[in-house]
Amino acid sequence: MERLIAQPGTGAGGVAEAMAAAAAEIDGVLQNLLPEPSGPERRLAEAMRYAVLAPGKRFRPVLSLATAELFAVPRRSALRVAVAVELAHAYSLVHDDLPCMDDDEMRRGQPTLHKKYDEATAVLAGDALLPLAFEIIAHPETHPDAEVRLELMRALAEAAGPRGMVGGQMIDLLVEHKPADIGTITRMQQLKTGALIAFACEAGAVLGRAPNTARQALRAYARDLGLAFQIVDDLLDVEGSEEATGKRVGKDAGLGKATFVALLGVDRARTQATMLADQALAHLDIFAERAAFLRRLARFVVQRSH
Amino acid sequence: MERLIAQPGTGAGGVAEAMAAAAAEIDGVLQNLLPEPSGPERRLAEAMRYAVLAPGKRFRPVLSLATAELFAVPRRSALRVAVAVELAHAYSLVHDDLPCMDDDEMRRGQPTLHKKYDEATAVLAGDALLPLAFEIIAHPETHPDAEVRLELMRALAEAAGPRGMVGGQMIDLLVEHKPADIGTITRMQQLKTGALIAFACEAGAVLGRAPNTARQALRAYARDLGLAFQIVDDLLDVEGSEEATGKRVGKDAGLGKATFVALLGVDRARTQATMLADQALAHLDIFAERAAFLRRLARFVVQRSH
Secondary structure, eight states, X not given: OOTTTXXXXXXXXXXXXXXXXXXXXXXXXXXXXXXOOOSTTHHHHHHHHXXXXXXXXXXXXXXXXXXXXXXXXXXXXXXXXXXXXXXXXXXXXXXXXXXXXXXXXXXXXXXXXXXXXXXXXXXXXXXHHHHHHHHHXXXXXXXXXXXXXXXXXXXXXXXXXXXXXXXXXXXXXXXXXXXXXXXXXXXXXXXXXXXXXXXXXXXXXXXXXXXXXXXXXXXXXXXXXXXXXXHHHHHHHHHOOHHHHSXXXXXXXXXTOOOHHHHHOHHHHHHHHHHHHHHHHHTTGGGGGGGHHHHHHHHHHHHOOO | OOTTTTOOOOXXXXXXXXXXXXXXXXXXXXXXXXXXXXXXXXXXXXXXXXXXXXXXXXXXXXXXXXXXXXXXXXXXXXXXXXXXXXXXXXXXXXXXXXXXXXXXXXXXXXXXXXXXXXXXXXXXXXXXXXXHHHHHHHSTTTOSOHHHHHHHHHHHHHHHSTTXXXXXXXXXXXXXXXXXXXXXXXXXXXXXXXHHHHHHHHHHHHHTTOOHHHHHHHHHHHHHHHHHHHHHHHHHHHXXXXXXXXXXXXXXXXXXXXXXXXXXXXXXXXXXXXXXHXXXXXXXXXXXXXXXXXXXXXXXXXXXXX
Protein backbone atom coordinates (compact mmCIF):
# COMPACT_ATOMS: atom_id res chain seq x y z
CA MET A 1 0.00 0.00 0.00
CA GLU A 2 2.83 2.41 0.79
CA ARG A 3 4.21 2.58 -2.69
CA LEU A 4 5.25 6.22 -2.58
CA ILE A 5 6.44 6.33 1.02
CA ALA A 6 8.42 3.16 0.42
CA GLN A 7 9.94 4.53 -2.77
CA PRO A 8 13.75 4.11 -2.55
CA GLY A 9 16.42 6.67 -3.42
CA THR A 10 16.54 10.34 -2.68
CA GLY A 11 17.39 11.97 -6.03
CA ALA A 12 15.03 13.69 -8.46
CA GLY A 13 15.30 10.57 -10.65
CA GLY A 14 13.72 8.46 -7.93
CA VAL A 15 10.84 10.91 -7.51
CA ALA A 16 10.21 11.03 -11.25
CA GLU A 17 10.12 7.25 -11.36
CA ALA A 18 7.73 6.96 -8.41
CA MET A 19 5.51 9.64 -9.93
CA ALA A 20 5.43 7.81 -13.24
CA ALA A 21 4.42 4.57 -11.53
CA ALA A 22 1.66 6.36 -9.58
CA ALA A 23 0.54 8.15 -12.76
CA ALA A 24 0.16 4.78 -14.51
CA GLU A 25 -2.01 3.52 -11.64
CA ILE A 26 -4.12 6.70 -11.79
CA ASP A 27 -4.50 6.42 -15.56
CA GLY A 28 -5.75 2.85 -15.20
CA VAL A 29 -8.53 3.99 -12.86
CA LEU A 30 -9.33 6.98 -15.09
CA GLN A 31 -9.75 4.58 -18.03
CA ASN A 32 -12.32 2.63 -16.03
CA LEU A 33 -14.23 5.53 -14.52
CA LEU A 34 -14.56 7.77 -17.59
CA PRO A 35 -17.78 6.99 -19.48
CA GLU A 36 -17.50 4.77 -22.55
CA PRO A 37 -18.71 6.44 -25.74
CA SER A 38 -22.26 5.23 -26.50
CA GLY A 39 -25.62 6.56 -27.60
CA PRO A 40 -26.22 9.65 -29.73
CA GLU A 41 -24.10 11.68 -27.29
CA ARG A 42 -21.00 9.46 -27.77
CA ARG A 43 -18.95 12.43 -28.99
CA LEU A 44 -19.06 13.83 -25.45
CA ALA A 45 -17.47 10.75 -23.87
CA GLU A 46 -14.86 10.65 -26.63
CA ALA A 47 -13.93 14.27 -25.98
CA MET A 48 -13.76 13.70 -22.21
CA ARG A 49 -11.39 10.78 -22.72
CA TYR A 50 -9.24 12.74 -25.18
CA ALA A 51 -8.76 15.57 -22.69
CA VAL A 52 -8.24 13.49 -19.57
CA LEU A 53 -6.18 10.59 -20.86
CA ALA A 54 -3.56 12.74 -22.61
CA PRO A 55 -0.22 12.11 -20.91
CA GLY A 56 0.26 14.33 -17.87
CA LYS A 57 2.43 14.46 -14.76
CA ARG A 58 -0.62 13.75 -12.58
CA PHE A 59 0.99 15.98 -9.98
CA ARG A 60 -2.24 16.73 -8.12
CA PRO A 61 -3.55 13.14 -7.87
CA VAL A 62 -0.09 11.93 -6.85
CA LEU A 63 -0.34 14.36 -3.93
CA SER A 64 -3.60 12.71 -2.89
CA LEU A 65 -2.07 9.24 -3.05
CA ALA A 66 1.01 10.37 -1.12
CA THR A 67 -0.94 12.09 1.66
CA ALA A 68 -3.37 9.15 1.89
CA GLU A 69 -0.40 6.83 2.47
CA LEU A 70 0.51 8.86 5.55
CA PHE A 71 -2.72 7.66 7.16
CA ALA A 72 -2.80 4.11 5.78
CA VAL A 73 -5.86 4.81 3.63
CA PRO A 74 -6.76 1.80 1.44
CA ARG A 75 -5.33 2.31 -2.05
CA ARG A 76 -8.72 1.84 -3.67
CA SER A 77 -10.19 4.78 -1.74
CA ALA A 78 -7.21 7.01 -2.37
CA LEU A 79 -7.23 6.26 -6.09
CA ARG A 80 -10.89 7.25 -6.46
CA VAL A 81 -10.26 10.62 -4.84
CA ALA A 82 -7.04 11.06 -6.83
CA VAL A 83 -8.99 10.47 -10.02
CA ALA A 84 -11.64 12.99 -9.00
CA VAL A 85 -8.88 15.56 -8.45
CA GLU A 86 -7.45 14.88 -11.91
CA LEU A 87 -10.90 15.21 -13.51
CA ALA A 88 -11.42 18.57 -11.83
CA HIS A 89 -7.97 19.66 -13.02
CA ALA A 90 -8.56 18.45 -16.59
CA TYR A 91 -11.88 20.30 -16.68
CA SER A 92 -10.16 23.54 -15.67
CA LEU A 93 -7.50 23.10 -18.37
CA VAL A 94 -10.12 22.50 -21.08
CA HIS A 95 -12.03 25.65 -20.18
CA ASP A 96 -8.91 27.76 -19.63
CA ASP A 97 -7.66 26.83 -23.11
CA LEU A 98 -10.86 28.00 -24.86
CA PRO A 99 -10.56 30.74 -27.50
CA CYS A 100 -12.45 33.19 -25.25
CA MET A 101 -10.03 32.47 -22.37
CA ASP A 102 -6.31 31.83 -22.95
CA ASP A 103 -6.86 30.66 -26.56
CA ASP A 104 -4.29 27.86 -26.45
CA GLU A 105 -3.70 25.41 -29.25
CA MET A 106 -1.45 22.85 -27.60
CA ARG A 107 -1.81 21.08 -24.27
CA ARG A 108 0.01 18.02 -23.00
CA GLY A 109 1.70 17.64 -26.36
CA GLN A 110 -1.50 17.40 -28.38
CA PRO A 111 -4.00 19.86 -29.90
CA THR A 112 -6.28 21.38 -27.27
CA LEU A 113 -9.77 19.93 -27.11
CA HIS A 114 -11.49 22.76 -28.99
CA LYS A 115 -8.89 22.44 -31.75
CA LYS A 116 -9.31 18.67 -32.02
CA TYR A 117 -13.12 18.75 -31.73
CA ASP A 118 -14.80 22.14 -31.58
CA GLU A 119 -15.53 24.87 -29.08
CA ALA A 120 -19.01 23.67 -28.09
CA THR A 121 -17.76 20.15 -27.44
CA ALA A 122 -14.90 21.55 -25.35
CA VAL A 123 -17.27 23.61 -23.19
CA LEU A 124 -19.51 20.56 -22.70
CA ALA A 125 -16.70 18.08 -22.02
CA GLY A 126 -15.39 20.43 -19.34
CA ASP A 127 -18.92 20.82 -17.97
CA ALA A 128 -19.25 17.02 -17.78
CA LEU A 129 -15.93 16.34 -16.05
CA LEU A 130 -16.66 18.17 -12.81
CA PRO A 131 -19.99 16.45 -12.03
CA LEU A 132 -18.26 13.16 -12.83
CA ALA A 133 -15.65 13.97 -10.18
CA PHE A 134 -18.47 14.54 -7.66
CA GLU A 135 -20.21 11.31 -8.66
CA ILE A 136 -17.02 9.33 -8.11
CA ILE A 137 -16.47 10.78 -4.65
CA ALA A 138 -20.13 10.30 -3.68
CA HIS A 139 -20.03 6.57 -4.42
CA PRO A 140 -19.79 4.32 -1.33
CA GLU A 141 -16.67 2.64 -2.76
CA THR A 142 -14.78 5.86 -2.03
CA HIS A 143 -15.28 5.54 1.72
CA PRO A 144 -17.78 3.61 3.84
CA ASP A 145 -18.58 6.69 5.93
CA ALA A 146 -21.02 9.14 4.33
CA GLU A 147 -19.67 11.98 6.50
CA VAL A 148 -16.22 11.51 4.97
CA ARG A 149 -17.52 11.48 1.39
CA LEU A 150 -19.66 14.52 2.11
CA GLU A 151 -16.73 16.42 3.57
CA LEU A 152 -14.66 15.64 0.48
CA MET A 153 -17.45 16.83 -1.82
CA ARG A 154 -17.93 19.99 0.14
CA ALA A 155 -14.21 20.78 0.03
CA LEU A 156 -14.00 20.01 -3.70
CA ALA A 157 -17.01 22.22 -4.42
CA GLU A 158 -15.31 25.06 -2.60
CA ALA A 159 -11.99 24.51 -4.38
CA ALA A 160 -13.72 24.41 -7.77
CA GLY A 161 -16.09 27.33 -7.23
CA PRO A 162 -16.06 31.11 -7.10
CA ARG A 163 -13.72 31.17 -4.08
CA GLY A 164 -11.43 28.66 -5.81
CA MET A 165 -10.41 27.80 -9.37
CA VAL A 166 -13.07 29.85 -11.13
CA GLY A 167 -12.41 32.98 -9.07
CA GLY A 168 -8.69 32.63 -9.82
CA GLN A 169 -9.27 32.29 -13.55
CA MET A 170 -11.44 35.42 -13.44
CA ILE A 171 -8.57 37.39 -11.89
CA ASP A 172 -6.18 35.88 -14.43
CA LEU A 173 -8.29 37.20 -17.31
CA LEU A 174 -8.61 40.62 -15.71
CA VAL A 175 -4.87 41.08 -15.11
CA GLU A 176 -4.25 40.65 -18.83
CA HIS A 177 -5.76 44.05 -19.29
CA LYS A 178 -4.38 46.04 -16.41
CA PRO A 179 -1.23 46.10 -14.27
CA ALA A 180 -1.34 43.97 -11.14
CA ASP A 181 0.76 43.88 -7.99
CA ILE A 182 2.30 40.87 -6.30
CA GLY A 183 -0.62 40.65 -3.87
CA THR A 184 -3.15 40.28 -6.68
CA ILE A 185 -0.99 37.71 -8.48
CA THR A 186 -0.58 35.71 -5.28
CA ARG A 187 -4.32 35.73 -4.66
CA MET A 188 -4.95 34.76 -8.27
CA GLN A 189 -2.66 31.74 -7.99
CA GLN A 190 -3.92 30.73 -4.57
CA LEU A 191 -7.41 30.51 -6.03
CA LYS A 192 -6.63 29.31 -9.53
CA THR A 193 -4.16 26.51 -8.76
CA GLY A 194 -3.65 26.61 -4.99
CA ALA A 195 -7.18 25.68 -3.99
CA LEU A 196 -7.21 22.39 -5.90
CA ILE A 197 -3.66 21.50 -4.79
CA ALA A 198 -4.72 22.14 -1.20
CA PHE A 199 -7.76 19.91 -1.71
CA ALA A 200 -5.57 17.19 -3.24
CA CYS A 201 -3.30 17.19 -0.16
CA GLU A 202 -6.02 17.52 2.45
CA ALA A 203 -8.06 14.74 0.83
CA GLY A 204 -5.63 12.09 2.05
CA ALA A 205 -6.07 13.33 5.60
CA VAL A 206 -9.86 13.47 5.29
CA LEU A 207 -9.95 9.89 3.98
CA GLY A 208 -7.72 8.82 6.88
CA ARG A 209 -9.77 10.77 9.43
CA ALA A 210 -6.53 12.40 10.50
CA PRO A 211 -6.50 14.86 13.41
CA ASN A 212 -6.87 18.55 12.66
CA THR A 213 -3.19 19.28 13.26
CA ALA A 214 -2.27 16.89 10.45
CA ARG A 215 -4.84 18.42 8.13
CA GLN A 216 -3.64 21.92 8.83
CA ALA A 217 -0.03 20.89 8.29
CA LEU A 218 -0.90 19.39 4.92
CA ARG A 219 -2.87 22.46 3.89
CA ALA A 220 0.08 24.67 4.80
CA TYR A 221 2.45 22.39 2.87
CA ALA A 222 0.08 22.52 -0.11
CA ARG A 223 -0.21 26.31 0.04
CA ASP A 224 3.54 26.84 -0.18
CA LEU A 225 4.11 24.01 -2.63
CA GLY A 226 1.30 25.26 -4.89
CA LEU A 227 2.80 28.73 -5.13
CA ALA A 228 6.28 27.27 -5.76
CA PHE A 229 4.78 25.06 -8.47
CA GLN A 230 3.15 28.06 -10.11
CA ILE A 231 6.27 30.22 -10.05
CA VAL A 232 8.16 27.39 -11.75
CA ASP A 233 5.34 27.22 -14.32
CA ASP A 234 5.84 30.92 -15.00
CA LEU A 235 9.60 30.35 -15.28
CA LEU A 236 9.07 27.50 -17.73
CA ASP A 237 6.90 29.79 -19.83
CA VAL A 238 9.96 32.04 -20.14
CA GLU A 239 12.78 29.49 -20.17
CA GLY A 240 11.20 26.16 -21.18
CA SER A 241 10.59 24.67 -24.61
CA GLU A 242 7.27 23.72 -26.16
CA GLU A 243 8.68 20.21 -26.60
CA ALA A 244 9.34 19.75 -22.90
CA THR A 245 6.23 21.46 -21.55
CA GLY A 246 3.80 20.16 -24.19
CA LYS A 247 2.22 23.60 -24.51
CA ARG A 248 2.96 26.97 -26.07
CA VAL A 249 5.66 28.93 -24.21
CA GLY A 250 6.41 32.65 -24.07
CA LYS A 251 2.73 33.48 -24.12
CA ASP A 252 2.56 35.38 -20.82
CA ALA A 253 5.20 37.89 -21.93
CA GLY A 254 3.49 38.10 -25.33
CA LEU A 255 0.29 39.12 -23.59
CA GLY A 256 2.14 41.56 -21.33
CA LYS A 257 0.62 39.58 -18.49
CA ALA A 258 1.55 40.17 -14.87
CA THR A 259 3.18 36.98 -13.55
CA PHE A 260 5.60 36.28 -10.71
CA VAL A 261 8.43 36.32 -13.25
CA ALA A 262 7.33 39.58 -14.86
CA LEU A 263 7.05 41.23 -11.46
CA LEU A 264 10.12 39.74 -9.75
CA GLY A 265 12.46 38.94 -12.62
CA VAL A 266 13.80 35.46 -13.38
CA ASP A 267 16.40 35.27 -10.62
CA ARG A 268 14.24 36.52 -7.77
CA ALA A 269 11.38 34.32 -8.95
CA ARG A 270 13.62 31.27 -8.84
CA THR A 271 14.85 32.18 -5.34
CA GLN A 272 11.28 32.69 -4.23
CA ALA A 273 10.24 29.27 -5.55
CA THR A 274 13.10 27.57 -3.69
CA MET A 275 12.25 29.47 -0.52
CA LEU A 276 8.61 28.43 -0.76
CA ALA A 277 9.60 24.79 -1.27
CA ASP A 278 11.79 24.96 1.86
CA GLN A 279 8.91 26.53 3.73
CA ALA A 280 6.64 23.71 2.52
CA LEU A 281 9.05 21.15 3.99
CA ALA A 282 8.97 22.80 7.39
CA HIS A 283 5.26 22.00 7.73
CA LEU A 284 5.96 18.28 7.39
CA ASP A 285 7.99 17.93 10.61
CA ILE A 286 5.10 16.36 12.52
CA PHE A 287 5.13 13.42 10.12
CA ALA A 288 8.86 12.74 10.64
CA GLU A 289 10.27 10.08 8.30
CA ARG A 290 6.91 9.13 6.86
CA ALA A 291 6.80 12.38 4.88
CA ALA A 292 10.09 11.71 3.07
CA PHE A 293 8.37 11.34 -0.29
CA LEU A 294 6.40 14.57 0.13
CA ARG A 295 9.71 16.32 0.92
CA ARG A 296 11.39 14.95 -2.17
CA LEU A 297 8.34 15.90 -4.20
CA ALA A 298 8.61 19.51 -3.06
CA ARG A 299 12.26 19.66 -4.15
CA PHE A 300 11.38 17.96 -7.42
CA VAL A 301 8.72 20.57 -8.15
CA VAL A 302 11.20 23.44 -8.13
CA GLN A 303 13.77 21.52 -10.18
CA ARG A 304 11.39 20.25 -12.85
CA SER A 305 11.82 21.16 -16.54
CA HIS A 306 8.22 20.49 -17.62
CA MET B 1 -45.29 25.49 5.94
CA GLU B 2 -47.73 24.09 3.40
CA ARG B 3 -47.98 27.20 1.31
CA LEU B 4 -48.37 25.48 -2.04
CA ILE B 5 -50.49 22.57 -0.90
CA ALA B 6 -52.77 24.98 0.96
CA GLN B 7 -53.04 27.30 -2.04
CA PRO B 8 -56.74 27.93 -2.68
CA GLY B 9 -58.57 27.84 -5.99
CA THR B 10 -58.25 25.46 -8.89
CA GLY B 11 -57.81 27.66 -11.93
CA ALA B 12 -54.59 28.45 -13.78
CA GLY B 13 -54.73 31.92 -12.16
CA GLY B 14 -54.38 30.36 -8.71
CA VAL B 15 -51.36 28.31 -9.78
CA ALA B 16 -49.69 31.33 -11.35
CA GLU B 17 -50.21 33.28 -8.15
CA ALA B 18 -48.87 30.51 -5.93
CA MET B 19 -45.88 30.10 -8.21
CA ALA B 20 -45.16 33.81 -8.10
CA ALA B 21 -45.26 33.79 -4.30
CA ALA B 22 -42.92 30.77 -4.16
CA ALA B 23 -40.63 32.39 -6.74
CA ALA B 24 -40.35 35.48 -4.53
CA GLU B 25 -39.35 33.30 -1.57
CA ILE B 26 -36.77 31.49 -3.72
CA ASP B 27 -35.39 34.77 -5.02
CA GLY B 28 -34.92 36.02 -1.48
CA VAL B 29 -32.80 33.01 -0.61
CA LEU B 30 -30.86 33.27 -3.88
CA GLN B 31 -30.04 36.90 -3.01
CA ASN B 32 -28.53 35.72 0.28
CA LEU B 33 -26.65 32.69 -0.98
CA LEU B 34 -25.08 34.11 -4.12
CA PRO B 35 -21.64 35.55 -3.36
CA GLU B 36 -21.38 39.30 -2.89
CA PRO B 37 -19.02 40.99 -5.36
CA SER B 38 -15.67 41.60 -3.63
CA GLY B 39 -11.96 41.30 -4.28
CA PRO B 40 -10.24 41.49 -7.65
CA GLU B 41 -12.60 38.76 -8.95
CA ARG B 42 -15.74 40.79 -8.16
CA ARG B 43 -16.81 40.73 -11.81
CA LEU B 44 -17.51 37.00 -11.42
CA ALA B 45 -19.98 37.45 -8.56
CA GLU B 46 -21.65 40.32 -10.45
CA ALA B 47 -22.10 38.11 -13.52
CA MET B 48 -23.46 35.24 -11.43
CA ARG B 49 -26.03 37.53 -9.85
CA TYR B 50 -27.01 39.01 -13.22
CA ALA B 51 -27.68 35.56 -14.69
CA VAL B 52 -29.46 34.04 -11.70
CA LEU B 53 -31.51 36.95 -10.40
CA ALA B 54 -33.11 37.79 -13.75
CA PRO B 55 -36.86 37.24 -13.45
CA GLY B 56 -37.83 33.62 -14.16
CA LYS B 57 -40.75 31.31 -13.54
CA ARG B 58 -38.62 29.26 -11.08
CA PHE B 59 -40.53 26.23 -12.31
CA ARG B 60 -37.89 23.71 -11.19
CA PRO B 61 -37.33 25.04 -7.67
CA VAL B 62 -41.09 25.38 -7.18
CA LEU B 63 -41.31 21.65 -7.90
CA SER B 64 -38.81 21.03 -5.10
CA LEU B 65 -40.82 23.16 -2.67
CA ALA B 66 -44.07 21.48 -3.67
CA THR B 67 -42.75 17.92 -3.35
CA ALA B 68 -41.04 18.76 -0.04
CA GLU B 69 -44.42 19.94 1.31
CA LEU B 70 -45.81 16.45 0.68
CA PHE B 71 -43.45 15.13 3.34
CA ALA B 72 -43.58 18.04 5.78
CA VAL B 73 -39.95 19.01 5.14
CA PRO B 74 -38.99 22.21 7.00
CA ARG B 75 -39.24 25.18 4.62
CA ARG B 76 -35.66 26.21 5.31
CA SER B 77 -34.32 22.85 4.06
CA ALA B 78 -36.56 22.77 1.03
CA LEU B 79 -35.58 26.31 0.05
CA ARG B 80 -31.85 25.51 0.12
CA VAL B 81 -32.34 22.58 -2.23
CA ALA B 82 -34.72 24.59 -4.42
CA VAL B 83 -32.06 27.28 -4.74
CA ALA B 84 -29.42 24.70 -5.66
CA VAL B 85 -31.74 23.43 -8.40
CA GLU B 86 -32.20 26.96 -9.75
CA LEU B 87 -28.42 27.58 -9.74
CA ALA B 88 -27.83 24.38 -11.71
CA HIS B 89 -30.54 25.44 -14.16
CA ALA B 90 -29.16 28.98 -14.52
CA TYR B 91 -25.68 27.57 -15.17
CA SER B 92 -27.03 25.41 -17.99
CA LEU B 93 -28.85 28.37 -19.57
CA VAL B 94 -25.70 30.54 -19.49
CA HIS B 95 -23.61 27.87 -21.22
CA ASP B 96 -26.35 26.88 -23.68
CA ASP B 97 -26.68 30.52 -24.76
CA LEU B 98 -22.95 30.88 -25.59
CA PRO B 99 -22.01 31.80 -29.18
CA CYS B 100 -20.45 28.36 -29.73
CA MET B 101 -23.69 26.70 -28.54
CA ASP B 102 -27.13 28.14 -29.34
CA ASP B 103 -25.78 31.68 -29.77
CA ASP B 104 -28.69 33.43 -28.10
CA GLU B 105 -28.88 37.14 -27.40
CA MET B 106 -31.91 37.37 -25.14
CA ARG B 107 -32.85 35.37 -22.07
CA ARG B 108 -35.47 36.12 -19.48
CA GLY B 109 -36.14 39.45 -21.12
CA GLN B 110 -32.57 40.77 -20.85
CA PRO B 111 -29.36 40.40 -22.88
CA THR B 112 -27.71 37.00 -22.36
CA LEU B 113 -24.71 36.99 -20.03
CA HIS B 114 -22.05 36.89 -22.76
CA LYS B 115 -23.77 39.86 -24.45
CA LYS B 116 -23.93 41.88 -21.25
CA TYR B 117 -20.41 40.92 -20.07
CA ASP B 118 -18.30 38.83 -22.41
CA GLU B 119 -17.87 35.22 -23.42
CA ALA B 120 -15.09 34.37 -20.95
CA THR B 121 -17.06 35.79 -18.04
CA ALA B 122 -20.12 33.81 -19.15
CA VAL B 123 -18.16 30.54 -19.26
CA LEU B 124 -16.72 31.25 -15.81
CA ALA B 125 -19.99 32.38 -14.23
CA GLY B 126 -21.57 29.15 -15.44
CA ASP B 127 -18.61 27.20 -14.12
CA ALA B 128 -19.00 28.86 -10.71
CA LEU B 129 -22.75 28.30 -10.34
CA LEU B 130 -22.69 24.51 -10.29
CA PRO B 131 -20.09 24.14 -7.51
CA LEU B 132 -22.05 26.74 -5.54
CA ALA B 133 -25.13 24.52 -5.85
CA PHE B 134 -23.12 21.63 -4.40
CA GLU B 135 -21.75 23.78 -1.59
CA ILE B 136 -25.24 24.85 -0.59
CA ILE B 137 -26.52 21.27 -0.46
CA ALA B 138 -23.44 20.05 1.43
CA HIS B 139 -23.98 22.55 4.24
CA PRO B 140 -25.49 21.09 7.44
CA GLU B 141 -28.29 23.67 7.32
CA THR B 142 -29.72 21.78 4.35
CA HIS B 143 -30.41 18.67 6.41
CA PRO B 144 -29.02 17.38 9.72
CA ASP B 145 -28.32 13.92 8.25
CA ALA B 146 -25.12 13.66 6.17
CA GLU B 147 -26.53 10.65 4.30
CA VAL B 148 -29.43 12.76 3.03
CA ARG B 149 -27.15 15.60 1.89
CA LEU B 150 -24.82 13.12 0.22
CA GLU B 151 -27.68 11.44 -1.61
CA LEU B 152 -28.87 14.80 -2.90
CA MET B 153 -25.38 15.69 -4.09
CA ARG B 154 -24.95 12.37 -5.82
CA ALA B 155 -28.28 12.71 -7.60
CA LEU B 156 -27.53 16.30 -8.62
CA ALA B 157 -24.10 15.29 -9.95
CA GLU B 158 -25.74 12.63 -12.06
CA ALA B 159 -28.45 14.99 -13.34
CA ALA B 160 -25.85 17.62 -14.25
CA GLY B 161 -23.28 15.31 -15.79
CA PRO B 162 -22.69 13.33 -18.97
CA ARG B 163 -25.77 11.13 -18.38
CA GLY B 164 -27.85 14.23 -17.65
CA MET B 165 -27.92 17.87 -18.78
CA VAL B 166 -24.56 17.90 -20.52
CA GLY B 167 -25.23 14.70 -22.48
CA GLY B 168 -28.57 16.14 -23.60
CA GLN B 169 -27.03 19.40 -24.76
CA MET B 170 -24.44 17.39 -26.74
CA ILE B 171 -27.27 15.58 -28.58
CA ASP B 172 -29.04 18.91 -29.10
CA LEU B 173 -25.99 20.33 -30.87
CA LEU B 174 -25.56 17.21 -33.00
CA VAL B 175 -29.18 17.13 -34.21
CA GLU B 176 -28.76 20.62 -35.64
CA HIS B 177 -26.62 19.05 -38.31
CA LYS B 178 -28.42 15.84 -39.14
CA PRO B 179 -31.98 14.53 -39.18
CA ALA B 180 -33.15 12.90 -35.95
CA ASP B 181 -36.07 10.63 -35.12
CA ILE B 182 -38.52 10.95 -32.25
CA GLY B 183 -36.51 8.47 -30.16
CA THR B 184 -33.39 10.63 -30.34
CA ILE B 185 -35.33 13.81 -29.57
CA THR B 186 -37.01 12.15 -26.60
CA ARG B 187 -33.66 10.96 -25.25
CA MET B 188 -32.18 14.41 -25.81
CA GLN B 189 -34.94 16.08 -23.80
CA GLN B 190 -34.92 13.45 -21.07
CA LEU B 191 -31.26 14.20 -20.50
CA LYS B 192 -31.19 17.92 -21.24
CA THR B 193 -34.21 19.07 -19.25
CA GLY B 194 -35.76 15.89 -17.84
CA ALA B 195 -32.89 14.90 -15.56
CA LEU B 196 -32.89 18.16 -13.59
CA ILE B 197 -36.70 18.26 -13.39
CA ALA B 198 -36.62 14.70 -12.04
CA PHE B 199 -34.01 15.74 -9.49
CA ALA B 200 -36.10 18.77 -8.49
CA CYS B 201 -39.13 16.53 -7.82
CA GLU B 202 -37.27 13.69 -6.15
CA ALA B 203 -35.35 16.07 -3.90
CA GLY B 204 -38.44 16.78 -1.82
CA ALA B 205 -38.86 13.06 -1.20
CA VAL B 206 -35.16 12.61 -0.33
CA LEU B 207 -35.33 15.49 2.15
CA GLY B 208 -38.45 13.93 3.68
CA ARG B 209 -36.94 10.43 3.73
CA ALA B 210 -40.02 9.28 1.89
CA PRO B 211 -40.48 5.59 1.05
CA ASN B 212 -39.27 4.32 -2.32
CA THR B 213 -42.79 4.07 -3.74
CA ALA B 214 -43.25 7.80 -3.20
CA ARG B 215 -39.87 8.59 -4.77
CA GLN B 216 -40.61 6.47 -7.80
CA ALA B 217 -44.02 8.05 -8.22
CA LEU B 218 -42.48 11.53 -8.15
CA ARG B 219 -39.79 10.54 -10.65
CA ALA B 220 -42.45 9.16 -12.98
CA TYR B 221 -44.51 12.35 -12.57
CA ALA B 222 -41.40 14.40 -13.31
CA ARG B 223 -40.52 12.36 -16.37
CA ASP B 224 -43.89 12.93 -18.01
CA LEU B 225 -44.19 16.51 -16.84
CA GLY B 226 -40.69 17.31 -18.08
CA LEU B 227 -41.45 16.08 -21.58
CA ALA B 228 -44.78 17.92 -21.63
CA PHE B 229 -42.97 21.09 -20.48
CA GLN B 230 -40.45 20.69 -23.30
CA ILE B 231 -43.03 20.11 -26.00
CA VAL B 232 -44.80 23.28 -24.89
CA ASP B 233 -41.43 25.07 -25.04
CA ASP B 234 -41.07 23.92 -28.63
CA LEU B 235 -44.64 25.06 -29.37
CA LEU B 236 -43.92 28.48 -27.85
CA ASP B 237 -40.87 28.76 -30.09
CA VAL B 238 -43.28 28.43 -33.03
CA GLU B 239 -46.36 30.20 -31.68
CA GLY B 240 -45.15 32.43 -28.86
CA SER B 241 -43.84 35.98 -28.89
CA GLU B 242 -40.43 37.24 -27.78
CA GLU B 243 -42.25 39.58 -25.43
CA ALA B 244 -44.02 36.77 -23.59
CA THR B 245 -41.17 34.23 -23.55
CA GLY B 246 -38.33 36.71 -22.91
CA LYS B 247 -36.17 35.01 -25.53
CA ARG B 248 -35.86 34.82 -29.31
CA VAL B 249 -38.59 32.71 -30.93
CA GLY B 250 -38.67 30.87 -34.25
CA LYS B 251 -35.05 29.89 -33.89
CA ASP B 252 -35.55 26.10 -34.03
CA ALA B 253 -37.26 26.25 -37.41
CA GLY B 254 -34.64 28.74 -38.60
CA LEU B 255 -31.94 26.20 -37.76
CA GLY B 256 -33.91 23.38 -39.39
CA LYS B 257 -33.66 21.71 -36.00
CA ALA B 258 -35.48 18.49 -35.19
CA THR B 259 -37.95 19.22 -32.38
CA PHE B 260 -41.16 17.57 -31.25
CA VAL B 261 -43.09 20.18 -33.20
CA ALA B 262 -41.01 19.74 -36.37
CA LEU B 263 -41.43 15.97 -36.21
CA LEU B 264 -45.09 15.77 -35.09
CA GLY B 265 -46.62 19.01 -36.35
CA VAL B 266 -48.27 21.62 -34.10
CA ASP B 267 -51.54 19.78 -33.50
CA ARG B 268 -50.13 16.38 -32.67
CA ALA B 269 -47.45 17.99 -30.49
CA ARG B 270 -50.13 19.79 -28.49
CA THR B 271 -52.15 16.58 -28.11
CA GLN B 272 -49.01 14.76 -27.02
CA ALA B 273 -48.24 17.41 -24.37
CA THR B 274 -51.77 17.15 -22.96
CA MET B 275 -51.56 13.37 -22.93
CA LEU B 276 -48.24 13.47 -21.09
CA ALA B 277 -49.65 15.88 -18.50
CA ASP B 278 -52.60 13.51 -17.92
CA GLN B 279 -50.14 10.64 -17.59
CA ALA B 280 -48.14 12.69 -15.07
CA LEU B 281 -51.28 13.13 -12.95
CA ALA B 282 -51.89 9.39 -12.83
CA HIS B 283 -48.64 8.87 -10.92
CA LEU B 284 -49.86 11.12 -8.12
CA ASP B 285 -52.75 8.92 -7.02
CA ILE B 286 -50.86 7.56 -4.00
CA PHE B 287 -50.70 11.09 -2.56
CA ALA B 288 -54.47 11.60 -2.85
CA GLU B 289 -55.59 15.14 -2.01
CA ARG B 290 -52.16 16.27 -0.85
CA ALA B 291 -50.94 16.33 -4.45
CA ALA B 292 -53.62 18.77 -5.63
CA PHE B 293 -51.08 21.53 -6.28
CA LEU B 294 -48.80 19.21 -8.27
CA ARG B 295 -51.82 18.25 -10.37
CA ARG B 296 -52.76 21.86 -11.03
CA LEU B 297 -49.13 22.59 -11.85
CA ALA B 298 -49.10 19.87 -14.52
CA ARG B 299 -52.18 21.35 -16.16
CA PHE B 300 -50.72 24.82 -15.89
CA VAL B 301 -47.55 23.69 -17.66
CA VAL B 302 -49.40 22.68 -20.82
CA GLN B 303 -51.57 25.81 -20.81
CA ARG B 304 -48.78 28.31 -20.23
CA SER B 305 -47.99 31.05 -22.74
CA HIS B 306 -44.38 31.70 -21.60
